[in-house]
Structure formats: structure tokens, C-alpha cells
Amino acid sequence: MIPGARLQAAIEVLDKIAAGEPAEKALSNWARSHRFAGSKDRAAIRDHVFDALRKRRSLAALGGSDTGRGLMIGLLREAGDDPAEIFNGEGYNPAALTNDEVIGGLASTAPSVALDCPDWLYDRLAVSVGENRDDILSLMRERAPVFLRVNTRKGPVNHIQDQLSDDGIETRPHPLSPTALEVTSGERRIRGSKAYADGSIELQDAGSQAISDMVSLPDGGRMLDYCAGGGGKSLAVAARVQGVFVAHDVAMARMKDLPDRAARAGVEITCVPTRKLASLAPFDAVVVDAPCSGSGAWRRNPDGKWSLTPGRLNDLVTLQSDILDKAARLVAPGGALIYMTCSLLEEENTGQIRSFLERHPSATLDCGRSLTPLDGGDGFFIASLTGPF
Ligand SMILES: C[S@@+](CC[C@H](N)C(=O)[O-])C[C@H]1O[C@@H](n2cnc3c(N)ncnc32)[C@H](O)[C@@H]1O
Numbered sequence: 425m426i427p428g429a430r431l432q433a434a435i436e437v438l439d440k441i442a443a444g445e446p447a448e449k450a451l452s453n454w455a456r457s458h459r460f461a462g463s464k465d466r467a468a469i470r471d472h473v474f475d476a477l478r479k480r481r482s483l484a485a486l487g488g489s490d491t492g493r494g495l496m497i498g499l500l501r502e503a504g505d506d507p508a509e510i511f512n513g514e515g516y517n518p519a520a521l522t523n524d525e526v527i528g529g530l531a532s533t534a535p536s537v538a539l540d541c542p543d544w545l546y547d548r549l550a551v552s553v554g555e556n557r558d559d560i561l562s563l564m565r566e567r568a569p570v571f572l573r574v575n576t577r578k579g580p581v582n583h584i585q586d587q588l589s590d591d592g593i594e595t596r597p598h599p600l601s602p603t604a605l606e607v608t609s610g611e612r613r614i615r616g617s618k619a620y621a622d623g624s625i626e627l628q629d630a631g632s633q634a635i636s637d638m639v640s641l642p643d644g645g646r647m648l649d650y651c652a653g654g655g656g657k658s659l660a661v662a663a664r665v666q667g668v669f670v671a672h673d674v675a676m677a678r679m680k681d682l683p684d685r686a687a688r689a690g691v692e693i694t695c696v697p698t699r700k701l702a703s704l705a706p707f708d709a710v711v712v713d714a715p716c717s718g719s720g721a722w723r724r725n726p727d728g729k730w731s732l733t734p735g736r737l738n739d740l741v742t743l744q745s746d747i748l749d750k751a752a753r754l755v756a757p758g759g760a761l762i763y764m765t766c767s768l769l770e771e772e773n774t775g776q777i778r779s780f781l782e783r784h785p786s787a788t789l790d791c792g793r794s795l796t797p798l799d800g801g802d803g804f805f806i807a808s809l810t811g812p813f
Pocket residue numbers: 650651652653654655656657658672673674675678713714715716747
């Protein structure tokens with residue numbers, strides 16, 4: 425596909441997303457109905473779409489509207505290109521610029537626009553991350569680095585780095601975690617590599633690895649991953665500790681790949697439905713990787729930045745406290761309740777723990793940590809609590 429055709433495809437996908445389709449679904453639907461597009465085309469269209477979603481407000485200001493066309497015109501202007509050279513209606517190029525599009529579009533000086541943040545979140549982030557807000561939002565406008573977690577059960581980090589290099593994937597260690605490698609080139613080869621096939625590596629953000637490193641479980645201990653999803657946290661802890669691992673998620677289907685991933689990694693994780701939990705309790709550690717705003721990972725899921733509303737945030741905070749209370753009942757005496765989010769927002773993090781301690785005055789906060797993209801990976805929060813609950 426020529427560059428103009430890729431832009432036109434991105435315009436169509438962005439318009440579907442604006443109409444309410446999730447970004448990944450809109451991209452896969454487009455690919456399904458345009459089978460002639462090759463993998464390089466699909467990757468380029470995806471990059472356009474995600475770049476536009478990360479920078480939606482500033483590109484809309486530059487492009488004159490926040491339609492797919494406005495965003496792509498803004499993207500070209502931001503790069504210093506003249507959109508009229510491609511928006512000319514020739515061949516598969518997008519239709520020629522309208523008069524409004526030619527004259528429209530001025531970069532906005534309002535900080536929340538220039539930093540691509542909804543106004544209400546711009547104010548809330550000031551409370552949550554203080555003076556780092558603008559630096560964090562600037563980073564959120566860029567693509568996230570690609571990180572791998574080395575499964576040290578399969579070999580030492582430097583050995584697996586050499587193996588990746590043989591497959592054309594170059595990496596460097598990252599200070600957030602001893603198992604984290606940042607991919608510096610060859611990222612599109614990861615899923616076809618030998619290290620991926622034999623479970624020596626997993627794709628996992630360095631911040632996610634850092635908080636998994638903080639989960640303390642004695643050898644032989646029993647851990648419940650209460651909101652397991654794909655199982656990223658269980659897999660990381662199970663690679664480090666010889667224990668018994670149970671994974672649970674209210675949506676069992678989300679754990680469907682976990683048995684295969686665990687087998688590849690050489691660890692055992694048992695997936696259980698909610699009705700079995702009480703009979704398997706108590707656990708030495710219950711990890712609650714709670715459903716959250718995802719505001720720490722907006723570089724990877726930028727549509728979340730625009731779909732979050734104050735009402736949705738309040739609903740999430742209520743759900744998180746309900747989950748925490750349920751999970752606390754499954755912790756063994758002397759065991760740990762470990763709460764995690766990939767959020768930067770105070771009400772989901774320290775605020776959530778503050779209200780938990782108000783509801784459970786005999787519980788103790790043992791340790792906690794907040795990470796932001798300024799640390800290199802996504803934003804995460806972890807707090808470890810002991811009972812009695
Ligand atoms: C942040 S994601 C988990 C990510 C996962 N731990 C990982 O590392 O890949 C949150 C998960 O919580 C699950 N969830 C939502 N409500 C829940 C509930 N009431 N009880 C248990 N799990 C729930 C969601 O289905 C989702 O998979």
C-alpha cells in the first residue's frame with residue numbers, strides 16, 4: 425500500500441473508534457475486510473492509529489477537527505509535512521483538503537491540549553503525581569518501550585540475551601527489575617523466536633516485573649492471583665519462587681491461555697472458578713491486580729485516556745474496594761494481601777488503601793511503591809497488607 429492509502433485506512437479505523445468500537449477490534453475488523461494488506465501495511469496503519477490516539481487533542485488542534493481526517497492531517501503537520509501533498513484525491517490517497525482543512529488547525533497553547541489529556545484528568549493528576557504531572561504526560565504521548573521478562577528457570581539473563589541476539593533481537597538490561605530486558609531492535613521477531621517458543625521469555629512491562637518482584641512468598645507457600653487475567657503476575661512470581669499457585673478471575677475466559685503459558689514456562693498454575701475459592705483458602709499471599717483505569721499504561725492503551733469518565737472512575741473505585749474485602753477473607757493468618765493497579769490516580773491507589781484501613785482497623789500496611797513512566801516502564805502501584813482483616 426502507498427503511504428496515502430495507509431493514511432486513508434487509519435482515517436477509517438479512527439472514525440470507527442470515535443463511533444465507539446474498541447481500538448484493537450476496529451483494527452482487526454479493518455484487516456479482515458482488506459485481506460490484500462500485508463503485515464507491514466497493518467503495522468504502519470496500527471502505528472498511525474495509536475500515535476493519533478496518544479496525541480488526540482494536540483493533533484485535532486493541528487488538524488482542525490478530531491475526526492480521523494483531522495487527526496491524520498494533524499499528524500502530518502506535526503511532523504513538518506504539508507498534508508496537501510498526500511490529501512489530494514489521487515489514486516488511493518485521501519480526498520483533497522477542504523478550504524477549512526487548509527486554513528484550519530493551529531497548535532493550542534492550553535497545557536491540557538498540548539499534553540493530550542482530558543481537562544478533568546489533568547486536574548486529578550495534579551493531586552496524584554504532583555509536579556511530575558506534565559513530564560509524565562509528555563512521556564505518555566510517545567510509544568512505550570518493549571520489555572521482555574526473562575524466565576530465569578530456563579537460564580541466566582545474559583545467556584537468554586545471546587539466544588535472542590542469534591534470532592536478530594537486541595536487548596539491554598533495565599534497572600527496574602533483574603529479569604527485565606528492553607528490546608532495542610528486532611521487536612517484530614519476538615513471537616517467532618526460539619526463546620519465546622520455549623518459555624525463556626514473556627512480553628511484560630518492566631514496571632509490572634518490578635511490582636511482581638515485591639510479592640513476598642516463602643518457598644512452598646500458597647499464592648492466589650485473585651484477578652489473574654492473562655496471569656502475568658502469577659507467571660512472574662512462579663518463575664522466582666517454588667510455591668503453589670492458584671489463579672482466579674471473574675471472567676474465566678480471560679485465563680484461557682494461562683495453562684499453555686505456564687506449561688511453556690515450566691511452572692504449574694491451577695485456574696479455578698469463584699465457587700471453588702473458599703474450599704481452597706486460606707492462602708499465604710493473595711494478590712489483587714485490580715481492574716483499574718489503566719492510567720499508568722496509556723502509552724499502550726491510549727483509547728483508555730479518552731473513554732475514562734468521572735463516573736466510570738467512581739465505579740472502578742467501588743469495585744476495587746469490594747474485591748479487596750472479598751480477597752481479604754481468603755488470606756491465612758499472618759499472610760499478605762497484596763493490592764496492585766496500573767493506575768496513577770490517587771483514588772485507586774493510596775486512597776483505596778486508606779479506606780481499606782479505615783474499614784479494617786486491625787490491618788497493617790507493610791510496604792508500598794508507586795512507579796510512573798518516569799521510572800522507565802508503565803505506571804504501577806503496589807501495597808502489601810497484613811491482617812487480621
Ligand atoms: C488488571 S486486570 C489483571 C491483569 C493480570 N493480572 C495480568 O497480570 O496479566 C484485572 C482483571 O480483574 C478481573 N476482574 C474484574 N472484576 C473482578 C472480580 N470482581 N473478581 C475477580 N476478578 C475480577 C478482570 O476480568 C481482569 O482480568
